[in-house]
Amino acid sequence: MKSSEIREKYLRFFEEKGCRRFPSSSLIPDDPSLLLTVAGMVQFKPYFLQQKQLEAPYIGATTAQKCVRTNDIDIIGTTGRHLSFFEMLGNFSFGAYFKDEMCAWAYEFSTEVLGFEPERLYFSVYEKDLETIDIWKALGVPEDHIVIMGAEDNFWRAGPTGPCGPCSELYYDQGPSVGCGKPDCAPGCDCDRYIEFWNCVFTQYDGQEDGTLVPLPKKNIDTGMGLERVAALTQGVYTNYDSDILRGLITLGEELIGNAYGIDTKVDLSLRILADHARAVTFMIGDGILPSNEGRGYVLRRLLRRAVRHGHLQGIEGPFLGTFVDAVIQEMGSVYPEIVENESLIKRVVLAEEDRFGATLRQGQMYLDSALDTLQDNVLDGETAFVLHDTYGFPFEITAEVAHERGIEVDRSGFEAAMSVQRERARAARSDDAWGSYGGVFSHLLKQLGETIFVGYLEKSTSARIQALVVDGEVVDRVEEGMTADVILDRTPFYGEMGGQVGDTGKIANDCGAFEVRDAVIPEKGLRVQRGLVTAGYLTVGDEILASIDVMFRNRVSRNHTATHILHWALREVLGDHVKQAGSLVAADRLRFDFTHFEAMTPEQIARVELIVNEKIMDASPVTFYETSLDEARAAGVTALFGEKYGAHVRVLECGSYSRELCGGTHVANTAEIGFLKIVSEGSVGNNIRRIEAVTSYDALSYVNALQSELKDTAGLLHVSPSEVVERTARDLEELRVFKEEARRLQQATARREVADVLAGAETLDIGYPVILLTISDIESNELRSIWDIVKERMEVPGALVLAARTVDGKAALLAAGSKEAIDAGFDASALIKQIAPLIDGSGGGKPAMAQAGGTAVSRLPEALDAAREKLTAQAGL
Numbered sequence: 001m002k003s004s005e006i007r008e009k010y011l012r013f014f015e016e017k018g019c020r021r022f023p024s025s026s027l028i029p030d031d032p033s034l035l036l037t038v039a040g041m042v043q044f045k046p047y048f049l050q051q052k053q054l055e056a057p058y059i060g061a062t063t064a065q066k067c068v069r070t071n072d073i074d075i076i077g078t079t080g081r082h083l084s085f086f087e088m089l090g091n092f093s094f095g096a097y098f099k100d101e102m103c104a105w106a107y108e109f110s111t112e113v114l115g116f117e118p119e120r121l122y123f124s125v126y127e128k129d130l131e132t133i134d135i136w137k138a139l140g141v142p143e144d145h146i147v148i149m150g151a152e153d154n155f156w157r158a159g160p161t162g163p164c165g166p167c168s169e170l171y172y173d174q175g176p177s178v179g180c181g182k183p184d185c186a187p188g189c190d191c192d193r194y195i196e197f198w199n200c201v202f203t204q205y206d207g208q209e210d211g212t213l214v215p216l217p218k219k220n221i222d223t224g225m226g227l228e229r230v231a232a233l234t235q236g237v238y239t240n241y242d243s244d245i246l247r248g249l250i251t252l253g254e255e256l257i258g259n260a261y262g263i264d265t266k267v268d269l270s271l272r273i274l275a276d277h278a279r280a281v282t283f284m285i286g287d288g289i290l291p292s293n294e295g296r297g298y299v300l301r302r303l304l305r306r307a308v309r310h311g312h313l314q315g316i317e318g319p320f321l322g323t324f325v326d327a328v329i330q331e332m333g334s335v336y337p338e339i340v341e342n343e344s345l346i347k348r349v350v351l352a353e354e355d356r357f358g359a360t361l362r363q364g365q366m367y368l369d370s371a372l373d374t375l376q377d378n379v380l381d382g383e384t385a386f387v388l389h390d391t392y393g394f395p396f397e398i399t400a401e402v403a404h405e406r407g408i409e410v411d412r413s414g415f416e417a418a419m420s421v422q423r424e425r426a427r428a429a430r431s432d433d434a435w436g437s438y439g440g441v442f443s444h445l446l447k448q449l450g451e452t453i454f455v456g457y458l459e460k461s462t463s464a465r466i467q468a469l470v471v472d473g474e475v476v477d478r479v480e481e482g483m484t485a486d487v488i489l490d491r492t493p494f495y496g497e498m499g500g501q502v503g504d505t506g507k508i509a510n511d512c513g514a515f516e517v518r519d520a521v522i523p524e525k526g527l528r529v530q531r532g533l534v535t536a537g538y539l540t541v542g543d544e545i546l547a548s549i550d551v552m553f554r555n556r557v558s559r560n561h562t563a564t565h566i567l568h569w570a571l572r573e574v575l576g577d578h579v580k581q582a583g584s585l586v587a588a589d590r591l592r593f594d595f596t597h598f599e600a601m602t603p604e605q606i607a608r609v610e611l612i613v614n615e616k617i618m619d620a621s622p623v624t625f626y627e628t629s630l631d632e633a634r635a636a637g638v639t640a641l642f643g644e645k646y647g648a649h650v651r652v653l654e655c656g657s658y659s660r661e662l663c664g665g666t667h668v669a670n671t672a673e674i675g676f677l678k679i680v681s682e683g684s685v686g687n688n689i690r691r692i693e694a695v696t697s698y699d700a701l702s703y704v705n706a707l708q709s710e711l712k713d714t715a716g717l718l719h720v721s722p723s724e725v726v727e728r729t730a731r732d733l734e735e736l737r738v739f740k741e742e743a744r745r746l747q748q749a750t751a752r753r754e755v756a757d758v759l760a761g762a763e764t765l766d767i768g769y770p771v772i773l774l775t776i777s778d779i780e781s782n783e784l785r786s787i788w789d790i791v792k793e794r795m796e797v798p799g800a801l802v803l804a805a806r807t808v809d810g811k812a813a814l815l816a817a818g819s820k821e822a823i824d825a826g827f828d829a830s831a832l833i834k835q836i837a838p839l840i841d842g843s844g845g846g847k848p849a850m851a852q853a854g855g856t857a858v859s860r861l862p863e864a865l866d867a868a869r870e871k872l873t874a875q876a877g878l
Helices: 003-016 040-048 099-113 130-138 227-234 244-257 265-286 295-313 321-332 337-341 343-373 382-392 396-405 412-429 441-449 551-575 603-618 630-635 697-718 722-760 781-794 820-824 829-840 858-875
Strands: 019-021 060-068 085-093 121-126 146-149 155-157 162-173 194-207 213-226 461-471 474-476 478-480 484-489 506-509 513-524 527-540 544-549 581-586 591-596 623-629 649-655 659-662 677-686 689-696 763-766 770-779 800-807 812-818 843-847 850-855
Touching (some): 003 019, 003 060, 003 099, 003 227, 040 060, 040 085, 040 213, 085 099, 085 227, 085 265, 099 121, 099 130, 099 162, 099 194, 099 213, 121 130, 130 146, 130 162, 155 194, 162 213, 194 227, 227 244, 244 265, 265 295, 265 321, 265 337, 265 343, 295 321, 295 343, 321 337, 337 343, 343 382, 343 591, 382 396, 382 412, 396 412, 441 461, 441 474, 441 527, 461 478, 461 527, 506 527, 551 581, 551 591, 551 603, 551 649, 551 659, 551 689, 551 697, 623 630, 630 649, 677 697, 689 697, 770 781, 781 800, 781 812, 781 850, 800 858, 812 829, 812 858, 829 843, 829 850, 829 858
Parallel strands (some): 019 060, 121 146, 770 800
Antiparallel strands (some): 060 085, 085 213, 121 162, 155 162, 162 194, 461 474, 461 484, 461 544, 478 527, 484 527, 506 513, 506 544, 513 527, 581 591, 623 649, 649 659, 763 770, 800 812, 812 850
């Protein structure tokens, strides 16, 4: 049974039981406590917390959820079970059905749909969950196939307190031939005989601080089945990597490297990593994650680089990951259309990272060579090996192999210690618990009050009732003049900050008090909060009030928001379809638009984009909206913003006949209201991400007027007309360049005379070649190297120089330099500088031919020069 068949059979099975089929949510979770979507239940947390309800007649939900887990990236590929990307099949109940139904359906699906032989199935149960034990027995499961386990294995908790409950796991016995052979081998053993393929969590308690378990009023079901594991079992193979989708990618890898899978363990490791990581990076980029040095972007970069490194390790030359991306999209694009829609971008990002990492690998080799060259003994420290692994992508084994060729060992224990520290730091920085953090004041208010009605698309003010007041995270009944607070209304015209658009400002007032709204936010999806200051009187919960937005502020924001959509369209017209929105800020006074692109825009491209945008503004096209389902919008070709997450129902923005995008923000009614747009800047904000900043309407006029004023002032200073400023400035700059060049020549001539004077009294050390020991004062730091050039010209016999200098800024500086003849005789500027630099409380380095150091202890410069004399004399055996 193919993976695609299993996926569809699972979803259809639970649909027929009364569950609603939901699409997979993004790998970027709504939950800020999570780095990535790690389980199927992530999108259903609001349902589990009773913040949202399933509409009739559904009794539950079912999904095939794409997931990424990367707590231990280095393990992936070393076993047949661990994957970074996987699909989790799940079904969920929020109080409508519980253990009896779930166990019966799990048994039915496993035996009748998947065709598993009942005698191969085992069921783990929490030791105190007698109810589930009886249910499995009633379904015909033999007692010796029910495995009793403790709380550590079979009792799930969201945290120290809160939702919790027992779980029951389903195992498949692959037979003794794939087991460890131990007499006590049973479900839960680390070997591959008993494979857990389905976990059913029965969330039925509310855990208290004192350890007691209070029954929940509504008992929940949360299940997860690994599609890849089930595919392997139904296809009669023993690892995830031998199942159809992953085996197809491994076959592609075999073709690229020219080696077969299953013969050499090192080759197998690389092929597994290529297959697994190719899926992960394709889906991560497709969901809006881009390579960076932090957060989920760093996870993506590590996966990309690990895949590239293993490709190179197996002899693949040049970029190759795009071939894997093609295969993933062909195999899975019909189920996950976002990877098809973003195919061009995915391949461009992957190619850019491959090119960039190729250079990094070369830098890593140079770093390793340098580290080995400067060793004082025959052991490379573990910290250096870790830097090579973490920064340059060198696995420990490659570092050890290169070192071994030079008779050097590597401190593995030090490396493992550094790796352990990194893992703990990574775990502390994020949570892979699907529940993450839950609760909080706004979460409870949403559950208690329900969603806020937003009327701001059509109404600028509305009467409303205060439902809750929050001060410093605590719910209060009353706020008074001078207090800052959060106000929750039953209905509101205030647009809450979302999708890059800033929140509205305005006023809330009644006869008793007034409240200045300084920001509007959405701390929980569906709950809109007005933040600000009580400026007069008091407000209490239950008050009827009038809520009014600042119309001028809203209009300015709306102009900029509509302009971002036109700008996005224009960028794609000029630069290509790979351009995707990667972030934005829509404020009242400016807009900021981040987009995917792989090089700086040329001035001509910027001018072309600006012209196209203003042409569309002046076309005076109507701006309209309509609501539809996400599926219908996709089918109609509406652009979904890159990385954005959408619900089942969406709002479509249309600017004329050219731009159609999903957007829930506020906009003008006609493009002419924008006035005009002026691009202020274009630059990089990260690898593959560019940023345009622009202004519109009155702010654009103010910007242009300010530039014009500066131009007039500049023209006045130059005594020319504004149209002649560029020509006059260019002429003046050329004259200045000539003056500077002449000054430099005079300065060099003076320096040569000064150095000649100083050299007359300098000490010359004869150690088989001449070494000049020179002290000089009041010199620019960047002139130190030129001293060596002058000294070298004046030396009758090629030798070396050790220079101690007090710079014009009062710092200490050292320079050592030597001719080829001196180096052949044993002179090493880099080694010498490293030895004497600490004497001036400094550090430095370089190469054997030249090295420098800087420090703060000017008074110890003579001491440093004396030390250089001693070391050179001792080295020469004098």
